[in-house]
Amino acid sequence: MTRTQVTIIGAGPAGLLLSQLLRLNGIDSIVLERRTREYVEARIRAGLLEQGTVDLLIEARVGERLERERLVHDGFEMAFDGLVHRIDLKGLAGKSVSIYGQTEIQHDLDDAVVVGGGDVRYEVLDVVLNELTGNRPRVTCTHRGKRLEIECDFIAGCDGYHGVSRQSIPSDVIRNYERVYPFGWLGVLADVPPLSHELVYANHPRGFALCSMRSATRSRYYVQCALDERVEDWSDDRFWDELAARMPPQYAQRLVAGPSIEKSIAPLRSFVAEPMRHGRLLLAGDAAHIVPPTGAKGLNLAAADVRVLYQALIEYYGGGGTTLLDEYSGRALRRVWQAMRFSWWFTSLMHRFGDDPISRKFQVAELDYLTQSAAASQTVAENYAGLDFKPVPTAACAHGGP
Numbered sequence: 483m484t485r486t487q488v489t490i491i492g493a494g495p496a497g498l499l500l501s502q503l504l505r506l507n508g509i510d511s512i513v514l515e516r517r518t519r520e521y522v523e524a525r526i527r528a529g530l531l532e533q534g535t536v537d538l539l540i541e542a543r544v545g546e547r548l549e550r551e552r553l554v555h556d557g558f559e560m561a562f563d564g565l566v567h568r569i570d571l572k573g574l575a576g577k578s579v580s581i582y583g584q585t586e587i588q589h590d591l592d593d594a595v596v597v598g599g600g601d602v603r604y605e606v607l608d609v610v611l612n613e614l615t616g617n618r619p620r621v622t623c624t625h626r627g628k629r630l631e632i633e634c635d636f637i638a639g640c641d642g643y644h645g646v647s648r649q650s651i652p653s654d655v656i657r658n659y660e661r662v663y664p665f666g667w668l669g670v671l672a673d674v675p676p677l678s679h680e681l682v683y684a685n686h687p688r689g690f691a692l693c694s695m696r697s698a699t700r701s702r703y704y705v706q707c708a709l710d711e712r713v714e715d716w717s718d719d720r721f722w723d724e725l726a727a728r729m730p731p732q733y734a735q736r737l738v739a740g741p742s743i744e745k746s747i748a749p750l751r752s753f754v755a756e757p758m759r760h761g762r763l764l765l766a767g768d769a770a771h772i773v774p775p776t777g778a779k780g781l782n783l784a785a786a787d788v789r790v791l792y793q794a795l796i797e798y799y800g801g802g803g804t805t806l807l808d809e810y811s812g813r814a815l816r817r818v819w820q821a822m823r824f825s826w827w828f829t830s831l832m833h834r835f836g837d838d839p840i841s842r843k844f845q846v847a848e849l850d851y852l853t854q855s856a857a858a859s860q861t862v863a864e865n866y867a868g869l870d871f872k873p874v875p876t877a878a879c880a881h882g883g884p
């Protein structure tokens with residue numbers, strides 16, 4: 483039997499970041515990951531970080547390359563009906579966002595964990611979580627052919643949407659909320675200069691499109707596609723033609739096309755499992771919630787969960803009791819639902835939902851309103867850049883106090 487303080491299931495950004503922050507605070511963990519390190523590092527996913535996520539990565543001492551190489555964006559653009567409206571994040575919300583790929587974060591975390599002597603076991607199969615409601619939870623698995631049994635104080639379920647952790651919670655104590663959208667995103671990565679120095683989100687009658695980037699020489703572009711489409715249906719030429727067709731003409735004419743390095747289709751869903759704790763099991767990141775990618779909240783939410791969770795574990799191991807652990811689910815879910823709402827709203831505003839002409843009229847009217855109203859633009863800016871949470875006022879305070 484192996485013994486550790488926290489067993490972490492999954493070595494994605496949530497699992498590795500948690501392990502790193504715990505280790506820096508003298509708390510032991512073992513991370514169990516189903517895939518190889520190379521596989522996890524190669525997955526092309528998120529690219530846009532809120533300042534809160536950047537701050538946490540710096541706190542975890544994996545911010546050096548990030549601070550050197552990131553692209554700082556003070557705003558982004560929304561294109562519709564031939565118009566372009568810029569959301570001034572810095573001016574309206576006092577914050578910027580950073581472009582730095584999830585692949586790079588994963589790489590930096592992997593390096594830091596290895597250099598610091600962290601314990602990450604890759605290619606682990608048949609993970610089973612046991613005795614979650616007792617004081618000594620156990621995890622059993624097979625690691626490169628050998629059976630492994632780990633006894634610990636807590637299990638952190640950081641194993642993504644398809645992981646085993648959430649599924650280990652009895653169905654009568656967990657409630658799932660879900661919406662599946664009737665389309666997907668086709669994403670292409672290419673070594674071509676980005677369309678613009680900031681991101682451009684486009685609402686077009688042909689469907690949504692997004693021009694993002696990973697660096698000054700690498701672009702990440704997306705177009706909304708039907709759920710039954712396959713990557714093989716999309717030649718590079720078809721992709722570039724479709725992207726250009728959805729961009730305003732002044733942008734389409736300067737779009738630089740090139741061979742794709744990666745091409746994939748992702749479905750869109752909103753999903754939350756409540757509560758995020760069951761006994762000694764604490765869920766974090768995609769294991770507990772999925773947002774549609776519009777607004778880039780997935781990775782940022784995973785980091786926000788980790789921040790709340792590692793502070794709770796520090797309090798516990800510092801002899802401070804279980805107050806923060808008991809509050810973990812409620813505190814994490816407060817941010818989760820705000821990000822859920824924003825991602826759903828942004829998705830609804832920017833995508834083509836069938837052929838109903840009035841839906842697009844509503845969308846264009848709302849986009850037009852954004853161009854007219856500083857208050858509306860500020861709402862978008864605050865949510866996009868990442869909300870700060872103040873304590874909920876008590877009834878007395880909310881009414882001005884006694």
Ligand code: FAD
Nearest residue numbers: 492494495496516527528641642645767768778779780781
């Ligand atoms: P994950 O990154 O999913 O990591 C979970 C880890 O657990 C994986 O490595 C997995 O192999 C491992 N695992 C699973 N099951 C087991 C098991 N039984 N035993 C052991 N290990 C297990 N977010 C954005 O903000 N912007 C984007 O553009 C964006 N694009 C995305 C594109 C795709 C295709 C996907 C799938 C997600 C995208 N996201 C995006 C979301 C973002 O990448 C996730 O929110 C983020 O990866 C969450 O991190 P995580 O550590 O919680 O989960």
Ligand code: DHB
Nearest residue numbers: 529530694775776777778
């Ligand atoms: C990216 C993805 C998003 O969903 C988004 O809103 C912004 C950027 C990206 O992959 O770069």
